[in-house]
Amino acid sequence: MTTIPIWDTQQTPELNISAADYSLLTDLYQLTMAACYTGEGLEQKQASFELFVRRLPEDFGYLIAMGLAQALEYLEKLRFSPEQIAALQATGIFAHVEESFWSLLAEARFTGDVWAVPEGTAVFANEPFLRVEAPLWQAQLVETYLLNTINYQTLVATRAARLRDIAGEQATLLEFGTRRAFSPQASLWAARAALAGGLDATSNVLAALQLGQQPSGTMAHALVMALSAMEGSEGEAFSAFHRYFPGAPLLIDTYDTVAAAQQLAEKVNSGKMQLSGVRLDSGDLVSLSKQVRSLLPEVDIFASGDLDEWEIAKLKAAGAEIDGYGLGTKLVTGSPVNGVYKLVEINNIPVMKQSSGKVTYPGRKQIFRSYAEGKATVDRLGLITDTPLAQETPLLQLVVKQGQHLQPPPTLAEIRQRTAASVTSLSEQTRRLDNPISVPVEISSTLQELTEQTKKGVGSRE
Template sequence: MAAPCGSRERSLCARVPPMLTDLYHFTMAYAYWSAGRHREPAVFELFFRENPFGGGFSLFSGLHDCLLFLRNFRFTEEDVDYLRSVLPPATDPAFFQFLREMDCSGVTLRAVPEATVVFARVPLIEVAGPLAVVQLLETSLLCLVNYASLVCSNAARFRLAAGPDRKLLELGLRRAQGPDGGLTASRYTHIGGFDMTSNVQAGFLFGIPVAGTIAHSYVTSFSSLEEVWPQTLRPADGEQDPVDLIPLTKGILGRLCELLRAEPAKIHEGELAAFLSYAIAYPGNFLPVIDSYSVSCSGLLNFCAVAIALNELGHRARGVRLDSGDLCRQSLEVRRVFKLCAEHFSVPMFESLIIVGTNNISEQSMVELNKKENEIDTVGVGTHLVTCTKQPSLGCVYKLVEVRGNPRMKFSEDPEKSTVPGKKAVYRLLDSEGQPQLDLLCLSEEPPPQPGQTLGCFPLGQEARLAVTPAQVTCLRQEVFAKGQITQPLCSDAECRDKVQRSIQNLHPRHKRLQEPEPYTVALSEKIHTLIAEIRRGTSANSSFLVAN
């Protein structure tokens, strides 16, 4: 059960009003408006300049939120009153009437579908519409795409590092950059490949499976068995009388100490009390953290005793969580003890207990964990996942490429900040294996590349011309918003999640390896290449205006 879609849309609109943008968009919109240019058709492109985390790819996310934002884009009277108070006094009052009436009915978006594998420098969204309106959208769209894509890509890398089978649990809310950072992280890490989240509100809003174990505070809140109340538990079949768990568990614990040659004096009574109390409340959901005092001397023994006792009453414990120290080494020891117990106490379900590991897991430690022998079934990841410590921002930009049908280009003092002019079509060329081979940026009026036909192009950042013969060609972007409406059905988050995995699976290993991937080629058509050369020449030639007058 999750919140209905309408409430998600309302929640988004409350979090992302049209005022969540930079002031200069309003002053520029005013300058366009007062020059009568505000309705000129303009085209902006949204893209990022480098794949995140030193990787070879990224995942594009946040588009659906952009579409909901556009559909609801209207300034309130309160917004306009505030703007009137901060814009320069010279602002013509009629401009505020223009803002009051503004919406996105004149805006058209062409975009790569949500949750697609993408590469640096490929324009992910093309925003076309009245100059003043599309200028005002810039920061909000960037804000919605930047972090969603970053954290989804981060999750996909954690999934690659963890392998396909291990369960991944996101638990980063407490360390996220603000409450909504936590919510966005839960949603997009699930799409990126995580199985579950600890974040209840994310489960509520987005239908993500929620999960959790037991905290240290619960364990340390108990100090003796006298605090266990009730002490009895009814067997699972529900027909027999409740059984007093304390003597039963203590008896098992005594036998366990003999079996494992453990010192009874090192076993923490409060921890046993906590485990018993929790197990009596939730006999089918017993998965405690076992490192509050010492895993091998206390936590593991207490867990096994309670789990065996539960088993005798027909209940099944679920497993344990390790939260400190060498997780791999401890997991091996835990599994060894589980197997011993399975045999010695004739509890075959002990073979299927799960071991959860949590302890400040980073991508690197996930990679290492995967290389080492271990018995961890589920890994919980928080800080490094949600805050993207390795690179906490994607750096998407939003650049003007055309006005009134004329291509536009920025040069900049830093050559890599130059833009690629013109309204474009973007094609993904696939090789004979069906794997992406090259993304080609063409001018929109160019005919699409044809499968089997060789074409010349210019890889970005290189001088040399490249000849390429695609086996298949797909048009990477589609119209997703026009005339104020969303024009494509929005996939569910579950569909997006599937798409991410299929999309990554289809990528050549050389591009998706986590360390030093081979760069994927993004190239310009010959026409764009020529256009850039013309604009560069034009720049130094067009300035006769000074001399001529």
């Protein structure tokens, strides 16, 4: 009798994910390669893979590494259930693999080491965010999930850090991107990365509560229109919402922004309302914010509506009277972080990719960062056997040893502080939005020598 896989679409049409599904959230070729390694007797050979970007997104002078916590959680929970193995077998794709492959999956646990830069650290092109040192089949299998979480969270954290840098420390920055994130799962990661990157709060209730934070938000135009229609006026809509949520900002651009501000000013000045803030979501934000400020001088003004770091810079330069920003679409989408995950050593043999435009450096590496007067001046990419020079700090740290975490994860506040310190340590030319210049990354003499030897085949199996 044929067993129907538990993921048959007629039984489970929802495309949701839980920790129990992590093992199958991968590209097919990770499993087929693992099966091939097993058949060739190579599955337990020690391998090292490094995750890095070849180049930064356009107009980015740096990246803020993020997503390590979720990557380590994935490695810790990596398992294959009997049902999952049966589902793989039922596909027919693995009909010719060795039986030992299924035994390998049944007993699967991540037993390797992980080196990583701490979340919130600024990194540059060709610098490894992390390195996985593990039996070949394990190190290969985890590629897809690691890239997924680290690439996306790094993108959002970097955008958040840039937004904070441009808006300034006094501005309130709120993450509103849930409806624009690429999936419900992505919305949770985006909220976390945004907070760790420097934003103050998120409107995503689940993310906020899971992270021990207070969710934050305002109101939508629908409420203003619905209550205006049913209760007689926009002013009545404001009064009703304010009655239940006196601390929430009111959205005042549904009809006539200035007229709405005038109505609210009368209530505030007469003592009928204590208003904390208003939000502008459309129109000429510079002109409107100045008019609203003149009417409500003690009230915080928030702006939203497809804003990004460039728009905020323009608003500030034009003298807009804005105290905070709601960031959504352009924070959680945009230019992708094209991180890659490449084999750098197998069975103590350094290896490298030599494809045109995609050359990689061989061997296990370390990033050595130099500081002068609190500023990062230059990075040196070397081998793990290199010795730090004076004023250099090694960035990659051992975080998992033989499958076991070596220390508890840092708090969100600690990561946020590290992000702020990382950005502050960068020069103005690296932080600027237009034509930024990254911190120079030098290649150590030992890494250069190993690269040349590997190109020539020195050190490869005879």
